Amino acid sequence: MIHFKQAEIGYKNPLLKVTDLTLEAGNVYALVGRNGSGKSTFLRTITGQTTLLAGEISINSVSIKNANAIDKSKTIAFVESKFDGIDFLTVANYLALGRAPYTNTLGRLNQADWDFVNQVANEIGIETFLQKETLSLSDGERQLCAIARAIVQETPVLLLDEPSAFLDYANKQILVDKLLQIASEKQKCIVFSTHDLDLCIENKIEFIALKNKSLQKASGLSKLELISLLETKS
C-alpha cells in the first residue's frame, strides 16, 4: 500500500530517515514518538504538504511526487487533531464537502453522492445529527464528523494527526473502535499519531515508533518496554 524507500523526511533539514517500510491496507498504525520527533512532518510528507527531501514514497506503486492535486485528493484523506466547527455549516453539508474530488466545477453532489454521505453517517453513528450545525456539537461528536468527512472522500489511505488529543476517555475508545472497524471493512490503510499508549496497547494496535531519527514497527510490547524504546538516546 504505502511504501517508503530511503525516504528522508524533514523541514529543510532531515528529521528522520525511513530506509524501508511498507504499510498495508486493512491495518491501523499508531505513530508514536516524543514531541518534536517528527510525527506531524511524517504525515505531512505523505500528503505532500511538506516536500520529501530525498528517496521515495509510493502509494499503490505510484510515487507521490508524480501525483497531481486531484489524484492525491482521491488517494489520501487527512484529519486534523481538532475540528472547531464552522458557523452555519450543518454536519450534512460538512460531510458533503468530502465529495469534492468527485464533483464538477460547481461542486454539486448527485443522488449517489448524497446516498454515500448518508451511508457513511450511519456507519460512523452520526446520522441523528446530520441536520445539526457543526458548532453546536461536542468535541467528541465533531471529531467523529471529521473522520466521517474523511471517509466520504473515499480514499485508500486515511491519515490522522493526534485525533484523540482533545477527547475524553470514552470518546478515545469510540474513536479507536471506529478506526479499526473502517480499516477492516473498507480495507483502508490508516495511520494516526498519538500519545495515548495505553489505549493502543489495549486495542492491540501496531505501533510505528519514531526515535533517533529513524523509525521502526513495534507490536506486542508492554507500555514500559515501549516507553523505554521511545526514551533511548542515541
Added chain:
Amino acid sequence: MIETQRINWFLVVSLLIFPLIAYFHLTVGQQEISLTDFKNAIFAYDSTNTAQLLAKEFRFPRLIMACVAGAGLSLAGMLMQTLFNNPLAGPYVLGINSGASLMVAISLLTGIQFFGTNLGLISSALIGAFAAGMLMMTVVGFLKSQVSLLLVGLMFGSFTSAIVSFLEISSKAEQLKSFTLWSMGSLQNVLLEQIPLILLLFVIGIILSALIVKPLNLLVLGENAASLLGIKIQQTRIIILIITALFTGLITAFCGPIAFVGLAVPNITRILLKTQNHFYLIAGNLLIGSAFLVLCDILIQVVESEIQLPINVLTSLIGAPFVIFVLIRKMK
C-alpha cells in the same frame, strides 16, 4: 434539502421587495417625477422634458451606481472573508480601498496628464486596489491571529492617508478641490455614458465569482484542508484578488471611498441565509448589498435639504458598531 427551500424562498421574497426599494429610491429627491416620466425616459425619451431629463441623466445612473457599489463591495468582502477565513475582513478594513484612494490621490493631485481622463482614474484606482491586495496577501502569510490582519490593514490605511495628506498640502487649489469632492464620496458622480462600462466590469466580476463557487465552499475548511481536497489554492487566491481589486477599484474610482459595506453585508447575509454554500451567498450578497446601499442613499436624499451627508459617513455610522458586534460575537 429543507435548507435549500428556505434560502430559495428568502431570495425570491427579496427579489420581489427589491423593485419597491428601487422605485422608492428613484422617486425620492427634490423634484417629483411620475411613473410615466420614468417610463418615457426609457422608452420614449424627450430631452426637452425636465422630469424625463432628470430621470435619465441623474436618477437612473444614481440608482444603478448604488446597486453596483453595494453589491460589488459586499461580494468583494465575502470573497476576502472566505479567503482569509476571517469575518472581519473586507475591502475597507484591509486597506484595498486605501490603495485605490492613494492612486486616485496621486493622479488627481499631481495632475499627470495620463491620469486626468476618466478611464485614467479607473485604471489608477484598479492598480492601487490590486497592489494593496497583493500586499495584504503577502502579509497574511506571516500572521497568526485574525485580529492582527485587521491591524495591518488599518495601519496601511493610516500610512496611505498620511501620504495623501502630504500630497494635499503640496497640491494646487484647483486639484485639491476636485480631490476633496471625490473623497467625500457620492453616488451621483457617475455619468450616463459611463454606465455600460461599469455594468460590463460588474458582470465580469460576478461571472468570475460564480466560477469559483466550489473552491470557496472548500476554503471554509481552511486553506490546508481545501488543498488536500484537490483545490488549487494559488490559482483561487489570484482569481479572488482580481475580483476584489476590480470591484473595489471600480467603485472607489466612481463613488469615492465607501466604508464597512463590504464588511457588514457578508456577515448579515450569512446570518440571514444560515448557509456556507457560496452559490447562495453570492446571490444573497448581491441582493442584500445593493438593497442596503440603495436604502442608505434614500436616507441621504431624505435628509438632503437639512444636512449634506456623504455616503461614507453614513455607512461608517452603521458599519463601525457592527464590527464591534461581530468581534464580541466571535471572541466570547
